[in-house]
Amino acid sequence: MQLGYFGGIFGWLFLPQLAAKYALRIAHAVLLRIAPRMVPHPNTSTYKIHQRIAYVFVILLYFVYSLWSTEQELGANYYHMLGVTPNAFSEEMLRRNFRKLSLVMHPDKNTGNEQQFIIIQEAYKVLSRPEMRFVYDHAGTVAVKCQSCVSVSDFMLAAIPQRLGMYMAYMLGNVVFQVFRIGRYGAYWRYIAIGAFAALELMMMTSTRNPLIIRILLWTMPHRTGFEIAQIMQQAMVCFFVALNQIGPQLIPEESNVNTLSLAKELYASIQKVRSEVDGGVRQIIGMYQDTGLKQQLQEQFQKELQLGMTIGSNKKFQEEYTTRLNNERLNNM
Numbered sequence: 001m002q003l004g005y006f007g008g009i010f011g012w013l014f015l016p017q018l019a020a021k022y023a024l025r026i027a028h029a030v031l032l033r034i035a036p037r038m039v040p041h042p043n044t045s046t047y048k049i050h051q052r053i054a055y056v057f058v059i060l061l062y063f064v065y066s067l068w069s070t071e072q073e074l075g076a077n078y079y080h081m082l083g084v085t086p087n088a089f090s091e092e093m094l095r096r097n098f099r100k101l102s103l104v105m106h107p108d109k110n111t112g113n114e115q116q117f118i119i120i121q122e123a124y125k126v127l128s129r130p131e132m133r134f135v136y137d138h139a140g141t142v143a144v145k146c147q148s149c150v151s152v153s154d155f156m157l158a159a160i161p162q163r164l165g166m167y168m169a170y171m172l173g174n175v176v177f178q179v180f181r182i183g184r185y186g187a188y189w190r191y192i193a194i195g196a197f198a199a200l201e202l203m204m205m206t207s208t209r210n211p212l213i214i215r216i217l218l219w220t221m222p223h224r225t226g227f228e229i230a231q232i233m234q235q236a237m238v239c240f241f242v243a244l245n246q247i248g249p250q251l252i253p254e255e256s257n258v259n260t261l262s263l264a265k266e267l268y269a270s271i272q273k274v275r276s277e278v279d280g281g282v283r284q285i286i287g288m289y290q291d292t293g294l295k296q297q298l299q300e301q302f303q304k305e306l307q308l309g310m311t312i313g314s315n316k317k318f319q320e321e322y323t324t325r326l327n328n329e330r331l332n333n334m
Helices: 002-034 045-073 091-105 114-127 130-139 152-179 187-206 212-220 226-251 260-288 295-313 316-332
Strands: none
Touching: 002 045, 045 226, 091 114, 114 130, 130 152, 130 187, 130 226, 152 187, 187 212, 187 226, 212 226
Protein backbone atom coordinates (compact mmCIF):
# COMPACT_ATOMS: atom_id res chain seq x y z
CA MET A 1 0.00 0.00 0.00
CA GLN A 2 2.86 2.37 0.86
CA LEU A 3 4.65 1.58 -2.42
CA GLY A 4 1.46 2.25 -4.30
CA TYR A 5 0.99 5.52 -2.41
CA PHE A 6 4.44 6.85 -3.32
CA GLY A 7 3.98 5.58 -6.86
CA GLY A 8 0.76 7.57 -7.03
CA ILE A 9 2.54 10.74 -5.86
CA PHE A 10 5.22 10.19 -8.52
CA GLY A 11 2.49 9.74 -11.13
CA TRP A 12 0.72 12.93 -10.12
CA LEU A 13 3.97 14.91 -10.46
CA PHE A 14 5.13 13.70 -13.87
CA LEU A 15 2.49 11.78 -15.82
CA PRO A 16 -0.27 14.39 -16.36
CA GLN A 17 1.96 16.82 -18.29
CA LEU A 18 3.21 14.08 -20.59
CA ALA A 19 -0.20 12.47 -21.06
CA ALA A 20 -1.88 15.83 -21.76
CA LYS A 21 0.73 16.63 -24.42
CA TYR A 22 0.06 13.42 -26.33
CA ALA A 23 -3.70 13.59 -25.75
CA LEU A 24 -3.76 17.05 -27.37
CA ARG A 25 -1.73 15.78 -30.33
CA ILE A 26 -4.14 12.90 -30.86
CA ALA A 27 -7.18 15.18 -30.54
CA HIS A 28 -5.77 17.65 -33.07
CA ALA A 29 -4.84 14.83 -35.45
CA VAL A 30 -8.46 13.64 -35.38
CA LEU A 31 -9.79 17.19 -35.80
CA LEU A 32 -7.54 17.76 -38.82
CA ARG A 33 -9.38 14.96 -40.58
CA ILE A 34 -12.94 15.92 -39.68
CA ALA A 35 -12.81 19.68 -38.92
CA PRO A 36 -9.48 21.31 -39.89
CA ARG A 37 -10.68 24.81 -39.03
CA MET A 38 -11.09 23.83 -35.38
CA VAL A 39 -7.36 23.14 -34.99
CA PRO A 40 -5.70 26.37 -33.79
CA HIS A 41 -2.20 27.46 -34.71
CA PRO A 42 0.42 27.00 -31.94
CA ASN A 43 1.28 30.06 -29.81
CA THR A 44 -2.26 31.40 -30.11
CA SER A 45 -4.71 32.01 -27.28
CA THR A 46 -7.05 29.31 -28.63
CA TYR A 47 -4.22 26.78 -28.65
CA LYS A 48 -3.47 27.59 -25.00
CA ILE A 49 -7.12 27.01 -24.15
CA HIS A 50 -6.95 23.60 -25.87
CA GLN A 51 -3.85 22.79 -23.81
CA ARG A 52 -5.68 23.60 -20.59
CA ILE A 53 -8.72 21.53 -21.56
CA ALA A 54 -6.49 18.54 -22.38
CA TYR A 55 -4.62 18.90 -19.09
CA VAL A 56 -7.81 19.12 -17.02
CA PHE A 57 -9.25 16.11 -18.85
CA VAL A 58 -6.13 14.04 -18.13
CA ILE A 59 -6.10 15.07 -14.46
CA LEU A 60 -9.73 14.03 -14.01
CA LEU A 61 -9.06 10.68 -15.70
CA TYR A 62 -6.02 10.10 -13.52
CA PHE A 63 -8.07 10.99 -10.44
CA VAL A 64 -10.61 8.28 -11.30
CA TYR A 65 -7.80 5.82 -12.05
CA SER A 66 -6.14 6.56 -8.69
CA LEU A 67 -9.35 5.75 -6.84
CA TRP A 68 -9.79 2.53 -8.81
CA SER A 69 -6.18 1.46 -8.20
CA THR A 70 -6.56 2.21 -4.48
CA GLU A 71 -9.54 -0.12 -4.28
CA GLN A 72 -7.63 -2.80 -6.19
CA GLU A 73 -4.54 -2.49 -4.00
CA LEU A 74 -6.59 -3.30 -0.92
CA GLY A 75 -6.80 -6.84 -2.25
CA ALA A 76 -9.00 -9.59 -0.87
CA ASN A 77 -10.18 -9.18 2.70
CA TYR A 78 -11.03 -11.95 5.16
CA TYR A 79 -14.63 -12.11 3.94
CA HIS A 80 -13.61 -12.55 0.34
CA MET A 81 -11.07 -15.24 1.26
CA LEU A 82 -13.79 -17.29 2.94
CA GLY A 83 -16.31 -16.69 0.16
CA VAL A 84 -18.83 -14.61 2.13
CA THR A 85 -20.09 -11.04 2.04
CA PRO A 86 -19.92 -8.75 5.08
CA ASN A 87 -23.27 -8.52 6.89
CA ALA A 88 -24.77 -11.16 4.58
CA PHE A 89 -23.66 -14.58 5.83
CA SER A 90 -24.48 -17.13 8.52
CA GLU A 91 -22.18 -18.89 10.95
CA GLU A 92 -22.98 -22.17 9.22
CA MET A 93 -22.02 -20.79 5.81
CA LEU A 94 -18.76 -19.42 7.22
CA ARG A 95 -17.90 -22.75 8.86
CA ARG A 96 -18.76 -24.75 5.73
CA ASN A 97 -16.64 -22.55 3.46
CA PHE A 98 -13.74 -22.68 5.89
CA ARG A 99 -13.77 -26.47 5.98
CA LYS A 100 -13.84 -26.72 2.19
CA LEU A 101 -10.95 -24.29 1.79
CA SER A 102 -8.98 -26.00 4.57
CA LEU A 103 -9.19 -29.33 2.78
CA VAL A 104 -8.02 -27.77 -0.48
CA MET A 105 -5.26 -25.58 1.03
CA HIS A 106 -3.93 -28.04 3.61
CA PRO A 107 -0.14 -28.46 3.20
CA ASP A 108 -0.51 -32.28 3.17
CA LYS A 109 -2.67 -32.10 0.03
CA ASN A 110 -1.27 -32.01 -3.49
CA THR A 111 -3.13 -28.75 -4.08
CA GLY A 112 -2.08 -27.37 -0.70
CA ASN A 113 -0.57 -23.98 -0.01
CA GLU A 114 0.83 -23.51 3.50
CA GLN A 115 0.83 -19.72 3.40
CA GLN A 116 -2.75 -19.52 2.16
CA PHE A 117 -3.77 -22.17 4.71
CA ILE A 118 -2.41 -20.00 7.56
CA ILE A 119 -4.16 -16.89 6.24
CA ILE A 120 -7.48 -18.74 5.97
CA GLN A 121 -7.14 -19.95 9.54
CA GLU A 122 -6.48 -16.40 10.71
CA ALA A 123 -9.49 -15.15 8.74
CA TYR A 124 -11.80 -17.76 10.23
CA LYS A 125 -10.45 -17.11 13.73
CA VAL A 126 -11.38 -13.42 13.37
CA LEU A 127 -14.72 -13.71 11.58
CA SER A 128 -16.06 -16.56 13.73
CA ARG A 129 -15.90 -14.35 16.84
CA PRO A 130 -18.33 -11.37 16.81
CA GLU A 131 -16.07 -9.13 18.92
CA MET A 132 -13.04 -9.78 16.71
CA ARG A 133 -15.16 -9.29 13.60
CA PHE A 134 -16.21 -5.90 14.95
CA VAL A 135 -12.56 -4.91 15.48
CA TYR A 136 -11.63 -6.08 11.98
CA ASP A 137 -14.53 -4.20 10.36
CA HIS A 138 -13.74 -0.94 12.18
CA ALA A 139 -9.93 -0.95 12.52
CA GLY A 140 -8.49 -3.41 10.01
CA THR A 141 -6.04 -6.30 10.04
CA VAL A 142 -3.35 -4.54 12.09
CA ALA A 143 -5.75 -4.06 15.00
CA VAL A 144 -6.74 -7.74 15.29
CA LYS A 145 -3.07 -8.79 15.41
CA CYS A 146 -2.48 -7.11 18.77
CA GLN A 147 -1.06 -9.89 21.01
CA SER A 148 -1.53 -8.15 24.36
CA CYS A 149 -5.13 -7.04 23.76
CA VAL A 150 -8.02 -8.86 25.44
CA SER A 151 -11.22 -6.84 25.06
CA VAL A 152 -12.61 -4.87 22.13
CA SER A 153 -11.60 -1.64 23.87
CA ASP A 154 -8.01 -2.87 24.12
CA PHE A 155 -7.87 -3.61 20.39
CA MET A 156 -9.36 -0.23 19.48
CA LEU A 157 -7.11 1.74 21.82
CA ALA A 158 -4.08 -0.05 20.40
CA ALA A 159 -5.08 0.95 16.85
CA ILE A 160 -5.89 4.62 17.54
CA PRO A 161 -2.29 5.98 17.87
CA GLN A 162 -1.26 4.50 14.55
CA ARG A 163 -4.30 5.80 12.68
CA LEU A 164 -4.24 9.29 14.20
CA GLY A 165 -0.46 9.45 13.78
CA MET A 166 -0.97 9.15 10.06
CA TYR A 167 -3.27 12.17 10.10
CA MET A 168 -0.71 14.12 12.10
CA ALA A 169 1.78 13.33 9.33
CA TYR A 170 -0.74 14.66 6.79
CA MET A 171 -1.11 17.83 8.87
CA LEU A 172 2.65 18.32 9.12
CA GLY A 173 3.01 17.78 5.38
CA ASN A 174 0.37 20.44 4.75
CA VAL A 175 2.30 22.90 6.94
CA VAL A 176 5.50 22.17 5.00
CA PHE A 177 3.66 22.75 1.72
CA GLN A 178 2.45 26.14 2.93
CA VAL A 179 5.90 27.16 4.16
CA PHE A 180 7.42 26.41 0.75
CA ARG A 181 4.33 27.77 -1.08
CA ILE A 182 3.48 24.42 -2.68
CA GLY A 183 -0.14 23.57 -3.42
CA ARG A 184 -1.71 26.91 -2.56
CA TYR A 185 -5.13 25.97 -3.94
CA GLY A 186 -7.44 24.72 -1.16
CA ALA A 187 -4.70 25.01 1.49
CA TYR A 188 -7.03 25.73 4.40
CA TRP A 189 -9.67 23.27 3.18
CA ARG A 190 -7.01 20.56 3.48
CA TYR A 191 -6.79 21.18 7.22
CA ILE A 192 -10.56 20.86 7.53
CA ALA A 193 -10.60 17.68 5.41
CA ILE A 194 -7.79 16.07 7.44
CA GLY A 195 -9.56 16.89 10.70
CA ALA A 196 -12.88 15.60 9.34
CA PHE A 197 -11.40 12.26 8.23
CA ALA A 198 -9.57 11.85 11.54
CA ALA A 199 -12.86 12.45 13.37
CA LEU A 200 -14.59 9.97 11.05
CA GLU A 201 -12.12 7.19 11.86
CA LEU A 202 -12.28 8.02 15.56
CA MET A 203 -16.08 7.69 15.39
CA MET A 204 -15.73 4.32 13.68
CA MET A 205 -13.40 3.05 16.41
CA THR A 206 -15.49 4.29 19.33
CA SER A 207 -19.02 3.60 18.04
CA THR A 208 -20.87 0.34 17.59
CA ARG A 209 -22.33 1.59 14.31
CA ASN A 210 -20.63 3.02 11.25
CA PRO A 211 -21.21 6.72 10.41
CA LEU A 212 -23.88 7.45 7.81
CA ILE A 213 -21.44 8.22 4.98
CA ILE A 214 -19.68 4.88 5.53
CA ARG A 215 -23.00 3.00 5.51
CA ILE A 216 -23.97 4.67 2.22
CA LEU A 217 -20.67 3.74 0.58
CA LEU A 218 -20.90 0.20 1.96
CA TRP A 219 -24.15 -0.11 0.04
CA THR A 220 -22.25 0.70 -3.19
CA MET A 221 -19.32 -1.60 -2.29
CA PRO A 222 -20.84 -4.41 -0.20
CA HIS A 223 -17.71 -6.57 -0.48
CA ARG A 224 -15.68 -4.04 1.54
CA THR A 225 -15.54 -3.34 5.27
CA GLY A 226 -16.10 0.05 6.87
CA PHE A 227 -12.39 0.37 7.55
CA GLU A 228 -11.55 -0.28 3.90
CA ILE A 229 -14.13 2.30 2.81
CA ALA A 230 -12.44 4.83 5.12
CA GLN A 231 -9.07 4.03 3.50
CA ILE A 232 -10.51 4.60 0.03
CA MET A 233 -12.03 7.90 1.16
CA GLN A 234 -8.71 8.93 2.68
CA GLN A 235 -6.90 8.29 -0.59
CA ALA A 236 -9.69 10.12 -2.42
CA MET A 237 -9.04 13.14 -0.20
CA VAL A 238 -5.32 13.12 -1.05
CA CYS A 239 -5.99 12.65 -4.77
CA PHE A 240 -8.63 15.38 -4.80
CA PHE A 241 -6.37 18.06 -3.34
CA VAL A 242 -3.47 17.04 -5.57
CA ALA A 243 -5.80 17.21 -8.57
CA LEU A 244 -7.11 20.59 -7.39
CA ASN A 245 -3.61 22.02 -7.30
CA GLN A 246 -2.92 20.60 -10.75
CA ILE A 247 -6.14 21.95 -12.28
CA GLY A 248 -6.27 25.26 -10.39
CA PRO A 249 -3.46 27.03 -12.26
CA GLN A 250 -4.96 25.86 -15.57
CA LEU A 251 -8.44 27.23 -14.81
CA ILE A 252 -7.17 30.39 -13.09
CA PRO A 253 -3.71 31.26 -14.45
CA GLU A 254 -1.63 33.25 -11.99
CA GLU A 255 -1.00 36.07 -14.43
CA SER A 256 -4.77 36.63 -14.76
CA ASN A 257 -5.60 36.03 -11.10
CA VAL A 258 -5.84 39.67 -9.95
CA ASN A 259 -5.69 39.97 -6.16
CA THR A 260 -7.45 42.59 -4.06
CA LEU A 261 -4.30 44.55 -3.24
CA SER A 262 -3.26 45.06 -6.86
CA LEU A 263 -6.81 46.06 -7.79
CA ALA A 264 -6.90 48.57 -4.93
CA LYS A 265 -3.59 50.12 -6.03
CA GLU A 266 -4.75 50.29 -9.66
CA LEU A 267 -8.09 51.80 -8.70
CA TYR A 268 -6.44 54.35 -6.41
CA ALA A 269 -3.99 55.39 -9.14
CA SER A 270 -6.85 55.79 -11.63
CA ILE A 271 -8.88 57.88 -9.18
CA GLN A 272 -5.90 60.13 -8.44
CA LYS A 273 -5.26 60.64 -12.16
CA VAL A 274 -8.91 61.47 -12.88
CA ARG A 275 -9.11 63.79 -9.89
CA SER A 276 -5.99 65.66 -11.02
CA GLU A 277 -7.44 66.10 -14.50
CA VAL A 278 -10.79 67.23 -13.10
CA ASP A 279 -9.15 69.73 -10.73
CA GLY A 280 -7.15 71.19 -13.61
CA GLY A 281 -10.25 71.54 -15.75
CA VAL A 282 -12.22 73.05 -12.89
CA ARG A 283 -9.55 75.70 -12.23
CA GLN A 284 -9.45 76.59 -15.90
CA ILE A 285 -13.23 76.95 -16.16
CA ILE A 286 -13.55 78.88 -12.91
CA GLY A 287 -10.75 81.21 -14.05
CA MET A 288 -12.89 82.23 -16.98
CA TYR A 289 -15.53 83.51 -14.53
CA GLN A 290 -13.01 85.20 -12.19
CA ASP A 291 -14.58 88.65 -12.50
CA THR A 292 -18.21 87.53 -12.44
CA GLY A 293 -20.55 86.65 -9.58
CA LEU A 294 -20.76 83.01 -10.73
CA LYS A 295 -17.35 81.92 -9.35
CA GLN A 296 -18.61 80.80 -5.92
CA GLN A 297 -21.65 79.06 -7.41
CA LEU A 298 -19.48 77.13 -9.90
CA GLN A 299 -17.07 76.03 -7.18
CA GLU A 300 -19.92 74.62 -5.08
CA GLN A 301 -21.45 72.82 -8.07
CA PHE A 302 -18.14 71.19 -9.07
CA GLN A 303 -17.56 70.02 -5.49
CA LYS A 304 -20.98 68.33 -5.47
CA GLU A 305 -20.26 66.58 -8.80
CA LEU A 306 -16.85 65.39 -7.56
CA GLN A 307 -18.36 64.04 -4.33
CA LEU A 308 -21.01 62.18 -6.33
CA GLY A 309 -18.29 60.55 -8.45
CA MET A 310 -16.36 59.45 -5.34
CA THR A 311 -19.56 57.98 -3.87
CA ILE A 312 -20.17 55.93 -7.01
CA GLY A 313 -16.54 54.75 -6.96
CA SER A 314 -16.92 53.41 -3.42
CA ASN A 315 -20.14 51.56 -4.26
CA LYS A 316 -19.79 47.76 -3.79
CA LYS A 317 -21.58 46.90 -7.03
CA PHE A 318 -19.35 49.33 -8.96
CA GLN A 319 -16.24 47.73 -7.42
CA GLU A 320 -17.39 44.22 -8.36
CA GLU A 321 -18.11 45.27 -11.93
CA TYR A 322 -14.73 47.04 -12.13
CA THR A 323 -12.92 43.97 -10.81
CA THR A 324 -14.73 41.67 -13.27
CA ARG A 325 -13.89 44.00 -16.16
CA LEU A 326 -10.19 44.04 -15.28
CA ASN A 327 -10.07 40.24 -15.01
CA ASN A 328 -11.83 39.82 -18.35
CA GLU A 329 -9.43 42.26 -20.02
CA ARG A 330 -6.42 40.37 -18.69
CA LEU A 331 -7.84 37.01 -19.80
CA ASN A 332 -8.49 38.37 -23.29
CA ASN A 333 -4.91 39.69 -23.53
CA MET A 334 -3.38 36.31 -22.66
